[in-house]
Amino acid sequence: MPSGGSRRARPVRSEFGLIRRLQARAAKPDRQVALGIGDDTAVIKTSSTEWTLITTDLLAEGVHFDLATSSYEDIGYRAAIANLSDIAAMGGTPRFMLVSIAIPSTCSTTEIHQLYRGMMQASAPYRVCLVGGDTSASKHGLFLSITLTGVVRPGRALLRSGAKVGDRLYVTGTLGDSRAGLDLLSSRRRRTLPAAHARFLLARHHRPSARIAEGQWLVKQGLAGAAIDLSDGLTGDLRHICEDSDVGAEILGGSLPISAACQAYAAAYRLSPQEIALQGGEDYELLFTVPAGQQARFERLVKKTPFHCTCIGTITPKRSGLRLRTEQGTTSPLPLTSYEHFRRPS
Structure with a gap:
């Protein structure tokens, strides 16, 4: 193709194919990385007594949830469970949570508090601490991303x-x-x-x-x-x-x-x-x-x-x-x- 010519971008057609390609392109992992891209969580060798688990999930309005059929509390609850379940699949203990959220103008402060209430209700039985995150405005619906850490005994994570x-x-x-x-x-x-x-x-x-x-x-x-x-x-x-x-x-x-x-x-x-x-x-x-x-x-x-x-x-x-x-x-x-x-x- 001549330099400067236009080429139509191909749409993404496979979620897992994309993940595999990104995994192949990822930088060579640090020696502390026991497991990187490809499982329910990453596994990091943080000490001789416990290793750290890290997972994240993104939920988008219209893809993962519908505000016409789910309450804000239920959406928050399910979002937290999605991450907690990743830690469960590795046999770990959940510890700390970060929440990033993009909020459309249609959401009220009360509704966002309800969203967080649902997240904390799901996390409370496991004594998970909310330790940070980020907030942003959104022009295209509500977006919610949770990052959760956990721990597991060295070499014992279920893969x-x-x-x-x-x-x-x-x-x-x-x-x-x-x-x-x-x-x-x-x-x-x-x-x-x-x-x-x-x-x-x-x-x-x-x-x-x-x-x-x-x-x-x-x-x-x-x-x-x-x-x-x-x-x-x-x-x-x-x-x-x-x-x-x-x-x-x-x-x-x-x-x-x-x-x-x-x-x-x-x-x-x-x-x-x-x-x-x-x-x-x-x-x-x-x-x-x-x-x-x-x-x-x-x-x-x-x-x-x-x-x-x-x-x-x-x-x-x-x-x-x-x-x-x-x-x-x-x-x-x-x-x-x-x-x-x-x-x-x-």
């Missing part, structure tokens, strides 16, 4: 790259509730769903839980090989573990833990509860692996806790890819149905 062929796949809690709750908000279907089920699903969407205690317990027991939090959905987040560990996986469709409320929602609107569980995002449950030889011991230990963990599949060789096995025993490729920024609808 996405630790899965081995033969490992069993486990997940905490139930899957698909947040997605069903979001669908209720956007479609107003809750008018025909039993009130108790609707309340449960809406609460799971607006006020999810970060599995901090579960992550810490997994680190203490030393039984988990790899882990990730389910923020984008099971099919997408499982792919991260498989790509980073260079393995495949087989999911047992009939084993997916689905709440009674989500099953009722699916039945009421003639939807597949399995599909909701596979594609639903923002459940913030933990997906992790346990070596096959340790499965019996893990099952015995977890029964002594208040945690709900379900085995949903097995890690397989990479050449097998990601597969879904039905209750009838047939298998098929696991479809990518999780959310990804910039991806065009097929």
Whole structure:
């Protein structure tokens, strides 16, 4: 092309492809960086007794939340949980939080205080301290960015790259509730769903839980090989573990833990509860692996806790890819149905 000519910029088409390219271009890490771009948090070797975890998440109005269906408190709460869940996925303890916010002229001081109240409600059980941040005006909606630090014992952080062929796949809690709750908000279907089920699903969407205690317990027991939090959905987040560990996986469709409320929602609107569980995002449950030889011991230990963990599949060789096995025993490729920024609808 001649010098000075114009060239049309190509739009970003893959969130994770962009991340991989940025990771490749990143400067050579300092010796203190145990783990940089590519996992739920960065891991920094700060002392001989504890390493520091650092994570950040950005929420944009119209992309991550809708002010027509969520209160400012709920938005703040979910924003904090997204970061707390990253610390949980590494098996860490959250410590300090910084908040940056861009505020449009349509927001009042009272509403911004409500936003921060939600963040602090989510963080209070873990004694997280708000230590700083930044504020700005915005001409295009509300933007909220949280940076959270935490700590973990040296060399003990749970990584996405630790899965081995033969490992069993486990997940905490139930899957698909947040997605069903979001669908209720956007479609107003809750008018025909039993009130108790609707309340449960809406609460799971607006006020999810970060599995901090579960992550810490997994680190203490030393039984988990790899882990990730389910923020984008099971099919997408499982792919991260498989790509980073260079393995495949087989999911047992009939084993997916689905709440009674989500099953009722699916039945009421003639939807597949399995599909909701596979594609639903923002459940913030933990997906992790346990070596096959340790499965019996893990099952015995977890029964002594208040945690709900379900085995949903097995890690397989990479050449097998990601597969879904039905209750009838047939298998098929696991479809990518999780959310990804910039991806065009097929």
